[in-house]
Structures are given as structure tokens and as C-alpha cells.
Amino acid sequence: MKWNHLKGKNFISKFQKAMALYPREKMTIHLGAEKEDEENQFRKLKTGQYITIEKSLPEIKIQRLLRIADQRFKKVSDRPLYIADEITLGDSVEKRHQLSGALAMLKKAKNLLQTNIGDEIAIIRQKTLLRRTWPMSEDHSRKLGHNASNLTWHQDSNPKHGNRAMIVLMASLQDGFGEQIPGLSIHNLEVNSFKGIYGYDGKKVEIFEKQAKEVDKNSQIKRPRLNRGDMIIFDGLTFHRTYATETMTSPRDALLVRVVKPKDTQNFGELQHIKLNIKKL
Numbered sequence: 001m002k003w004n005h006l007k008g009k010n011f012i013s014k015f016q017k018a019m020a021l022y023p024r025e026k027m028t029i030h031l032g033a034e035k036e037d038e039e040n041q042f043r044k045l046k047t048g049q050y051i052t053i054e055k056s057l058p059e060i061k062i063q064r065l066l067r068i069a070d071q072r073f074k075k076v077s078d079r080p081l082y083i084a085d086e087i088t089l090g091d092s093v094e095k096r097h098q099l100s101g102a103l104a105m106l107k108k109a110k111n112l113l114q115t116n117i118g119d120e121i122a123i124i125r126q127k128t129l130l131r132r133t134w135p136m137s138e139d140h141s142r143k144l145g146h147n148a149s150n151l152t153w154h155q156d157s158n159p160k161h162g163n164r165a166m167i168v169l170m171a172s173l174q175d176g177f178g179e180q181i182p183g184l185s186i187h188n189l190e191v192n193s194f195k196g197i198y199g200y201d202g203k204k205v206e207i208f209e210k211q212a213k214e215v216d217k218n219s220q221i222k223r224p225r226l227n228r229g230d231m232i233i234f235d236g237l238t239f240h241r242t243y244a245t246e247t248m249t250s251p252r253d254a255l256l257v258r259v260v261k262p263k264d265t266q267n268f269g270e271l272q273h274i275k276l277n278i279k280k281l
């Protein structure tokens, strides 16, 4: 942040006092090398980059979501829950997004969303999910008959939406994301189109990793670590997959939200997507 325009000691000391009362949560951007920068929240995110913001989901929302998760997710094959359809969270889709904490996450990423999407945003209705992910091998996931543990390398965009603006936000409900419980592997490969899914139908995970090295020999896989309530943000073309190891024994719960421009919601079906002005959050 540039301070040149701030004249006078008085202002600075008042500002410092205010900052001491309201400390900023740590925000980190990952551009290949680790770097912290308080202007990150205004940054145009490139494909392959991600930002983490600490304490993005309030404790009351975390506890509410965990109660629902414990009731609904009993076995590895249980599918994610659509927040828009969760009647225990209120009688409207908007209320359900508020009570789940989805809107709180967007508020924390307000400047980033303004820069990357615009003031007018749309939450993709069927992509706000409460998801429980168990640590399991790719083989086990395959035998369950669907991508139960999200172990494929994939992008969250789709063939129709392609490279249009899209931001993915994911908050962990537990400590130890990416360490003691499943996390995410993020590939920092810069791509500019939707490439499909690697992990099924002969297009194996290893094939993608080999191709990525051929495109950019310096490309890397990052494994961010999050604690309870922290969130990770990346764009709709960034390749990612669940990161899990054999030493992990407990599942991880996460709240996921995907945001696009209102004019692009048609790429995600004719549903009642949630349109709002980011300034009013």
C-alpha cells in the first residue's frame, strides 16, 4: 500500500491505533514463490495462482455446518449437499446462503471479487456445496463408481463457460487441511481453456502431470495448508484435486462457493442463480 498521499503524523497515529484494534487477517498469495502482500486482495488472479485468507468463516457458521455434516454424511459414498436446497438453513435460497456462511466468505473476498468478477456477481446455485471428503486411494474412489473423493485433476469451469471469469472459494471446517486431513493439490500451470478431467476414461492423473511438465518444465504442484475457517481462492481454470495421504484417517468438511458474472449464469443451466451486488454485502 502506498502512503505518499497520507500527510501528517496525526492521521498516521490515528490510523495505527485503528489498525491495532482491528488487526487484518493474514492474506497470502502464491505465485510460485511464497509472498505476502496486503494489496493481494485487489489482485487479478491468474490461472494456477491461489490466495488464502485466514478466518473467513465465522465460528457460529462452522458449528452450524458441522452439525449438518455429521447428520448427513455417514459413509464415503455420500454425495455433497446443496446449500440452496437445505431447508434447515431457512426458507429461501438467499437465507440459506447467509446462514451457511457462504455470503460471509464472499464478504471476506470482496475486493478480490470486485477485481476479478465485477460489482455485480452471481453465485452458481448448484455449486454452493457442503462437502465431506474422506482420505482414500484413487483406486478406491474409482471402485465407488464416481469421483467420490475428487481425486481427478479437474477445473471447476465447464466446456460452455470456458475461460470466462469464475472464482472458486473453499473454506475448511477443520484444522489440519492438507496435513492431518485431506487438502487440495493445486497445479500452477497457466492454461487458457477448459481441458476436461484427468483421472477417468483412460485420461489418467499421471498423464496430466506429464503433459503439464512438457508444457512448462517449471510447473509445480502446491499443497496449501488451512485451519478451521480459513479459505482458499482460485479461478475456474486452475487444475486441482484432493490431496490425501495414507496417514490421514479423518475426513475433511468444506464449504464451497463459485462465483461468475450474472450474464454468464446460462453456462450453468437455467436455474435460479443468486445475483447480488458485492458492495451491498
Ligand SMILES: [Fe+2]
Pocket (backbone or CB within 6 Å): 154, 155, 156, 240
Ligand atoms: Fe473442484
